[in-house]
Amino acid sequence: MRLVVDLNRCQGYAQCAFLAPDVFAMHGDESLLYNPNADPEQREDVLRAVAACPVQAILLEITDEDMAKMAAPQAVAGAGSASGGAR
Template sequence: MKITVDWDRCKSNGVCVAMAREVFRLNGEELDILQTEPPEDLREKVMRAVKRCPTQAISVEG
């Protein structure tokens, strides 16, 4: 699985961080992706973050 963020849409509101802290982090007012290709055991958390992103800025391939 590979995570992609549409940086034009992302507002760094932190919803994804709350869903998957192992993958996303807020660095001040900027979003960081800690793992662009997280392990399969994090899929459920990542998919929750994708679904709950208010701007639909996160997508997953694979």
């Protein structure tokens, strides 16, 4: 899964680091570090983080390749499938 965080928009609320700690981590009090190529297994957590971000700073793309790798394809339908996320 590819993702990018608009760090101009990010205000360090750390919701993502709480919901998807394997992908997002706070570095110091306010800086965010994230893995721009998260493992497809993190999908549920990352989707939760995208939805929870108070400033909608996370852009996520779930590629076809990710879909193929995912164990439970039936889970995809409800999740807005392809490019979820905000600006």
